[in-house]
Amino acid sequence: MTAAPTTSAQPAGTAVAEAARRRTFAVISHPDAGKSTLTEALALHARVIGQAGAVHGKAGRRGTVSDWMDMEKARGISITSAALQFEYRDAVVNLLDTPGHADFSEDTYRVLTAVDAAVMLVDAAKGLEAQTMKLFAVCKHRGIPIVTVINKWDRPGKDALELMDEITERTGLTPTPLTWPVGIAGDFRGVLDRRDGSFRRFTRTAGGATIAPEELLSAEQAAEREGDVWRQAEEEGELLEATGAEHDQESFLGGVTTPVLFASAVSNFGVGALLDVLVDLAPPPVGRPDADGAVRGLDEPFSAFVFKVQSGMDAAHRDRLAYIRICSGVFERGMVVTHGRTRRPFATKYAQQVFGRERESVDLAYPGDVVGLVNANALGVGDSLYADRPVTFPPLTTFAPEHFAVVRSRETAKHKQFRKGIEQLDSEGVVQVLRSERRGDGSPVLAVVGPMQFEVATHRMEHEFNAPVALDRLPYTIAMRTDEASLPLIASSGGVEVVQRTDGELLALFPDKWALRMLQQRHTALTLEPLVAAQ
Ligand code: GDP
Numbered sequence: 001m002t003a004a005p006t007t008s009a010q011p012a013g014t015a016v017a018e019a020a021r022r023r024t025f026a027v028i029s030h031p032d033a034g035k036s037t038l039t040e041a042l043a044l045h046a047r048v049i050g051q052a053g054a055v056h057g058k059a060g061r062r063g064t065v066s067d068w069m070d071m072e073k074a075r076g077i078s079i080t081s082a083a084l085q086f087e088y089r090d091a092v093v094n095l096l097d098t099p100g101h102a103d104f105s106e107d108t109y110r111v112l113t114a115v116d117a118a119v120m121l122v123d124a125a126k127g128l129e130a131q132t133m134k135l136f137a138v139c140k141h142r143g144i145p146i147v148t149v150i151n152k153w154d155r156p157g158k159d160a161l162e163l164m165d166e167i168t169e170r171t172g173l174t175p176t177p178l179t180w181p182v183g184i185a186g187d188f189r190g191v192l193d194r195r196d197g198s199f200r201r202f203t204r205t206a207g208g209a210t211i212a213p214e215e216l217l218s219a220e221q222a223a224e225r226e227g228d229v230w231r232q233a234e235e236e237g238e239l240l241e242a243t244g245a246e247h248d249q250e251s252f253l254g255g256v257t258t259p260v261l262f263a264s265a266v267s268n269f270g271v272g273a274l275l276d277v278l279v280d281l282a283p284p285p286v287g288r289p290d291a292d293g294a295v296r297g298l299d300e301p302f303s304a305f306v307f308k309v310q311s312g313m314d315a316a317h318r319d320r321l322a323y324i325r326i327c328s329g330v331f332e333r334g335m336v337v338t339h340g341r342t343r344r345p346f347a348t349k350y351a352q353q354v355f356g357r358e359r360e361s362v363d364l365a366y367p368g369d370v371v372g373l374v375n376a377n378a379l380g381v382g383d384s385l386y387a388d389r390p391v392t393f394p395p396l397t398t399f400a401p402e403h404f405a406v407v408r409s410r411e412t413a414k415h416k417q418f419r420k421g422i423e424q425l426d427s428e429g430v431v432q433v434l435r436s437e438r439r440g441d442g443s444p445v446l447a448v449v450g451p452m453q454f455e456v457a458t459h460r461m462e463h464e465f466n467a468p469v470a471l472d473r474l475p476y477t478i479a480m481r482t483d484e485a486s487l488p489l490i491a492s493s494g495g496v497e498v499v500q501r502t503d504g505e506l507l508a509l510f511p512d513k514w515a516l517r518m519l520q521q522r523h524t525a526l527t528l529e530p531l532v533a534a535q
Contacts, residue, residue, distance in 0.1 A: 015330050015366055019285045019298045022368030023278045024094040024325070026111050028139065029121035030129035034151045035098075038121060038265040039084065042095060045271045046086035083323070083370035091279040094370055106399050106429065106449050107308070110381060112138050113396055114307040114325035116368065117282040119274065120148045120258070121265075124157030124185045127166050136171055146258045147277055148175060154202075154264040157185030161236060164245070167258065176247040177240060177260040179273060182226055182233040189226050190214075191262050191270070192233045194240075198222075199230065202269050214269065253283055285368035288327040291392045298367050301388035302329035302337060306379050307396065309428040311464070320424070322376035324385060327393070331365040340384035340392050350374035380427040398501075400531035401432055401447030401479055404509060405454060405471040407461075408443040414467045415442065421465030426502050431457050434499035434507060445499055445509075446471070447479065476509040478516055481529040489523050507531075 029035045084095045096115055098108040112118065118139045122128060128136075139146055150163060158166075160181050167175045179191035182199065190202040199222030201215040222230045240246075251257040259277060263270025287295040288303075296303055304324040311320040331348070339346045350361075350373065365371050373379065382396040409418040422444065426433040431453055434445040448454055454471060462468045474497075482490060482498065483506060490498055490508050496519065497509045508528060510516040520528060 013299065015328065016298050018092075018330075018366035019368055021091045022094060022284055022366065023091055023117065023282050024096065024115050024285060024368040024370075025117040025119060025278060025282060026096040026098050026108075026115045027119045027121050028098065028108070028112075028132065028135035030123070030126070030131040033121045033123040033126070033129070033132070034265045035121055038119075038149070038151065038263075038271070039095060039097065041265050041268045041271040042093075042275065043084060043086060044268065045275060046088045046093065085369065088275050089279055092369075093275070093278065094368060096370065106453075108135060109138050109399070110307050110396055110429065112142060112144065114305075114323075114370065115144060116285055117145050117147065117278070119278075120146050122148060122150050122163070124150050124152045124163070124262075125155060127158055127163060128170050133170065140171075140255060143255055145253050145255060145283060146173065147274070147282065148258045148260045149265075149270065149274060150181075150260065150262045151265050153181055153185050153262050154188045154204075154267060154269075155186055159184070160262070161239070164240075164260070167260075171258075173258045174245065174251070174256060175260045176245050176252070176257045177262075178247060178277065179261050179270070180233050180237050180240070181262045182222070183229050187229075188264060188269075189229055191273075192222075192230075192237055193273075194237055199226075200273070201225075202264070202267070204267055214272065247281075249281065252281060285327075288393060291394045296328045296391050298328050300328045301386065302331055302335070303327045303384065303386040303391045303393075304331070304371075305385070305393040305396075306376075306381055306383045309376070309379060309381050311424065311428065320377055321372045321374055322379035322383075323370055323372050326365055326367050326369050326371065328367055329387065331362075331369070331371060333361065333363045335387065337385045337387045338390065339378060340386060340390065341380070342378060344378070346373075346376075346378070346385060348373060381429040397532050398429075398432060398503070399449050401449055402477055403448050403451050403454065404434075404474040404476045404479075405446050406439065406443050406474060407446050407457075407469050407471050410468040410470050417465050417467035418442075418461070418469070421461045421467050424465070425457050425460065430460070433502050434509075435502075436497070436499045438497075439499075445474065447501075474509070475511045477512055478510040479507045479531060480510065480516065481527075481531055482506050482508045483527045486526045486528070489526060490519070493519055493522075 027035050027038060083097065086093050096111050098111045120132060120136060122132065148167065164175045167173060178195060179193055181188065182192055183189035188202050190200050193200055197219050199217040199219065201217055203215060217225065247259050248257060252259060259281060261270050261273055261277065263274065265271065285298065287297040289295050304326045306322045306324050308323040309320065334349055336345050336347050362371050384391055384393045407422065409415055422433055425431050432447040434447055439445060446454065446457060458469055458471060487498055490496055495511055495515055499507050499509065501507055520526065
């Protein structure tokens with residue numbers, strides 16, 4: 001079979017028109033800021049699920065859609081990443097899920113290559129936390145515009161103006177609040193909508209399980225009802241105005257300012273406002289630059305890249321899924337596209353929309369959309385797919401690992417399963433696999449950014465590939481890129497090891513920065529370059 005040119009039956013211009021109504025984003029936050037709760041609330045608001053609790057399940061709540069591994073359930077963290085799509089007003093919203101735990105930040109970074117905007121969710125009591133800051137830095141680096149949501153305003157927390165100062169000082173972004181809280185954190189009466197001066201009154205519903213009615217009142221009615229508390233909000237609003245904290249679309253898209261909303265995700269308050277802001281202000285997909293910097297326009301033939309590969313999601317679907325973000329053209333299920341890396345045809349007969357355990361066939365998709373391709377055994381993270389005109393998108397960054405361990409099979413008879421499992425985890429990006437002649441094929445080195453990735457690898461090797469493994473931690477903490485010419489000198493110095501990553505990079509592993517510095521001082525001509533750090 002050859003990759004027959006697949007001309008779309010869709011009218012010309014469809015891709016451009018459909019892209020214009022797409023909003024593809026992810027929520028970035030520190031664990032516990034309320035990301036799962038907000039995701040539920042957004043979905044509920046768009047009425048894709050009947051009752052909050054059906055999408056994300058944690059202890060005490062119904063359903064466990066995104067909690068697919070026992071380990072994940074036991075820890076109450078979300079390791080999987082997928083996309084939730086729903087219509088809101090005349091827009092199509094793609095919400096990409098990101099893992100909450102810092103050890104899986106590499107996964108989160110890859111998801112951020114596939115979005116056009118991000119929502120930075122901040123716990124009102126805790127302010128900007130470590131993980132929020134790291135993810136923020138990635139968004140800034142990638143030029144992703146950020147909408148900030150201050151969550152949990154129904155609980156005691158910091159002062160609103162203080163939070164604005166914290167955002168300015170720590171992120172360098174100027175916050176431009178679109179809404180302003182009426183009542184301090186813990187005494188949430190509602191928000192002053194700075195765009196029209198109205199009052200959106202907050203009314204509680206039991207457990208936030210239904211959409212909270214937001215009563216809309218005029219400024220006069222609000223003053224009558226809330227008295228001093230309303231007046232204080234108005235005064236603070238004037239203060240903000242005087243300091244120039246006003247929304248400006250160009251500054252927002254340019255990463256200079258961030259619109260801010262106040263919310264209580266658990267009571268669904270502020271969620272509709274967030275959807276409106278995403279539809280009204282967040283950017284739609286635009287043409288994506290290829291590896292040479294030339295832009296592939298939205299109206300060009302289909303193209304996409306793989307930003308996540310996942311398998312063994314649950315017992316009922318033991319298969320390998322590659323998530324692609326569509327960059328141009330129209331995707332039609334069944335079309336035969338070309339896999340850029342191998343130049344081989346790839347049939348898209350089994351294309352699905354996946355969110356946790358929920359799967360649905362996708363027949364048509366457009367730029368900005370995420371499609372899960374089933375049985376995508378040949379596809380790896382970062383690969384490009386295209387129809388008609390070839391394109392190669394820039395490779396996704398792999399981060400500098402900080403933890404290393406030798407892996408070996410606990411049962412010698414299972415070397416085949418062992419090999420297959422390691423290969424798969426490597427191409428999914430669960431771990432980086434480093435090899436050397438000295439170590440041999442049977443005991444490569446696994447390298448990770450966060451140690452919990454080791455646990456996932458060990459668990460999956462045993463339960464999914466039926467190849468129980470043992471890991472022996474190695475004393476290295478730093479990996480530097482090197483070259484053939486530097487090899488003999490590096491190899492001859494004690495405590496340092498040279499290995500080759502699957503993508504061909506030669507890496508020198510050092511126990512600490514002193515060992516690295518010593519070698520660099522002794523041999524100044526050596527090639528030793530840092531890899532991209534994950535923080
Ligand atoms: P995640 O780790 O960021 O996904 O956080 P979760 O959505 O699991 O929320 C962490 C905890 O905060 C849970 O107990 C939620 O019920 C609670 N929570 C989330 N949003 C709010 C909120 O707006 N107000 C209050 N009081 N609690 C919230």
